[in-house]
Amino acid sequence: MLKFVKNHMETIDGVATYPMISLLIFFVFFTILFWWVFTASKAHIKEMGELPLDNDNQQNI
Template identity: 40%
Template sequence: MKFINYLESIAGISIYPMASLLIFSIFFVFAAFWAFRADRNMVDQISRIPLDNDDTQSL
C-alpha cells in the first residue's frame, strides 16, 4: 500500500497543504517587507557579522 493511500484515509487531511502554503506565504511576505524596510546600515552590519573576527575569546 502506498503512503498516499494512508493519507487519503485521514478525514480533513486536505486542509494541511493549504495551511502550510498560507503559513509560508505570510512568512515570506513578512520577510520581504522587513528586507525592503530595513535600514541600509543595519543590513550592512548584519552582512558583516560572519566575517568579523573581533571576538577575544577562542574556543
C-alpha cells in the same frame, strides 16, 4: 511505498486542508520576510553584513 502512503493519507478526514495551511504559512512567512528586507535600515544591514569580518569581536583563545 507510495501506494501505502497515498492510501493511508486518504483515510484521514480533512487531509486536504493541510496543503492549504502549508501554502498559507509559506506565503505569510515570505511576505513578512520581503516586507522586512525593504523596511530594514541600510545601516543595520551593512552592520550585519560586516559582522563576520569584524576582528574586534574575536575572543582571544
